[in-house]
Amino acid sequence: MHRCIWANSSKSEEKYHDEEWGVPVYDSQKLFRKLILDMNQAGLSWSTILNKSDNFDAAYDNFNIEKIAHYDEAKITELMQDAGIIRNRRKIEAAINNAQKVLEMEASGLSFSDYIWEFTQGKVIDGKRKNVNEVPVSNELSDEITKDLKKKGFKFVGSTTIYAFLQAVGIINDHEIACFRYREVKELERNF
Template sequence: MKRCEWANKGNQAMKEYHDTVWGVAEYNDQRLFRKLILDINQAGLSWQTILNKSDAFEVAYESFNIEKVANFDEKKVTELLENAGIIRNRLKINAAIINAKCVLEIQHEWGSFSNYLWHFVEGKPIVHHFNKSEEIPTRTELSDEITKDLKKRGFKFVGSTIIYAFLQAIGIVNDHLVTCFRYEEVQNKTKNQQRK
């Protein structure tokens, strides 16, 4: 079974993430928020590190309930800074809280965080046709545009490279290699979701 090269460099959890989650179109606000926060926490680290800690993140961040995270207080921040199961970085923790508040504002304005994100591509994923990992960019004009708008709305820790990784993860961009067994599977799954 041919996978994207990066998926074979980690453990079984990395393979499962690649085979079932990465690149699949996501429309659920809570799961979108979860992926955004995990991608922010990955900055400077490997995705394997974040995957290994994902269960601890789930508990620490109250299942990534947007309203709950938006209301985290200083006591909760201290608790998170003492939690060895997650990434203990005050800037990243504070960014999660601020970003949760910003997501709530977007939901009020757009109806959902999903509506907001998907409007940048008019609801249709961008499908690339890369044969090698080296061809895949780390940022694009699209990630630059979304980053600029997110920052204008008050989001923190959202550089264009982080946002591009986020877009790949949530299926707004399909960057599975054309040789990967998931390349067409992801497109077919997205088409089926859009029909519902």
């Protein structure tokens, strides 16, 4: 059974690849979680974040957007002392800021999910990658979304981070064509 080459270095990466990566996500809270995890990956390896994901879930109240939006200085201090997550004050403050921006968006009648999927009119982009060397670190779509997120006041959302996010949440299917998940994910697209 062939899988994307990046997923062969550990059991946790294999499991993430086989069960989660690239599957279309339409739930706003789950999308927000992925955004914050990818934001925390900036400058680090994905395996670092993957291995800490349970700790992130616990530390960030299971990524409850409402709760995160109201984190205060005491909560920031608590997070800064939590060795189970990435203790970067700018990233923690960006998560709080971004939760507030999502709530503002939703108060105006637009869910975070609808906002993100609107960029592709609800369609998954098929990367049709023959191998990992064909996968870019960013593209026009990630540039466009990054620009719009920044205009809306989001922080720590560079184009490379957004591209990784789009792959993770299935907006871009970047599984290698020979990977067994490529076709499975395509089947999931049709069922949503």
